[in-house]
Amino acid sequence: MANLKEIRNRIGTVKSTRKITSAMSRIAAARLRRAQTAMENARQYGVRMAAIVGEILRELDDPAAMHPMLRGAGGPAPATHLVMPGTPTKPGAVGFIVVTSERGLCGGFNSAVNRQVQREIKALREQGRDVHVLTVGRKGRAYLKTYGQVALAHHVAPTKSEEVVDTAKRVAFEAMALFAGTFTPEGAAADTSDEAGEPKPTVKVDEVRLVFNYFRNVITQEVRADRLLPVPIPESDESGDPSKDQAKAGDGQPRAAVTNAIRAFEPDTKQLLDHLLPVAVETAIQQALYNSVAAEVAARRTAMDSATDNATELIGELTLQYNRERQAAITSELMEIIGGAEALKS
């Protein structure tokens, strides 16, 4: 009977799908612990770095004047900045760093980021501002391309913690170049560098935002869109961060109190900022990547877990249907035989 065979085939298909999803879920579970540890280790470093950066930035009287990477951080940006000749950008352009994954099958992980970016891009375009995008992870680039936003530069999403540091370094370098107006898009560089005297077209943005999945816990990832450049100045010590600091201080070390105590620093503020701000940017990207890696694995585990559950449920339903059909077939066959026998008798 054709129908029975169809159902049997379907059960087979669902079973092999379940094998795959359950294997993926187990792999993700095994990777999750490693990714989570890496992220927590990195967070410790990130929190301390953020504390130092915050402490110094808060004590500046006029941050915008102190360093180009703080320009526009507090209050309106001064209108005079050097724009390279040939810069096609209007003022007010915004750059995005979009962090997604290389592979799918991880629930709403990538689409959440993509939707968020699309929403922001749409709002900015309506204001008549230019948008530039740097992507980390194939999924974000592919999505934005269909949306008509080609990435200026692309990086493969890291999966191991050793790769995170290197990728973060390169992305940070590009983000800072973009902000400083010295960024040369990959394709354009090769085209125009031969023509002597012709300045390479550069792209400049007045703000860089970082969009990534923040790993809240194993079942919750949330999309964050943080301003990366100009380096944001944290409000005050007492507001939000101490709680986060305290949570991390549970390792029994006498915590260096994050206070406003006057601290000596060397060399002067300007040079300190020269060193500090690039590191701050790099650390922020690093943290985002670590979070994204852990969040991806967690999202994949959750997604594959529920896919496995769904498959099991479906197999149950199909098996029930199969048995019912089979019984119906047997019954009707019996009826035919009995009917035939009765006909012969009479």
Added chain:
Amino acid sequence: MAELLQLDILTPDGRVDLRLVEGGKPGSDQGPIEVEGVELPAALGEMGVRPRHIPFLTPVVPGVVRFRFNGDDRRLAVGSGFLEVSEAGVVTILTERALRSWEVELEATRSDHEEVTRELQEHAKASIQDATVLELNARRAWLDAQLRAAQG
């Protein structure tokens, strides 16, 4: 016993286990160690920190961190980062990477160093602000630090 200070080295990979001895197995995270003092490469030159240092903050450049722990002279290659001395006397070195002296792969590092030096010579005429030159210089500084840590 002389007064001691607490030393802690943090990298994006987590806290560096300073108790670890050569050939030993990494143990659980036990927090900062207590040492009599530490030498490190600050932006303005090599500096030493002893107990009761004032609260202090300065950039760290790639180089070698030296301290004595359990009667052993220890050396670590560190990348660029920061030194923070807190009021409580905790010395924290935040650095992008750190390698213990015995973890340096001497042969590979040496050949990398030669290669980077050669590349730098090829770029000798480029501007000092050139992105490639900056990157090569940064790489060489880190390789230098590793070699110095490994060779004492």
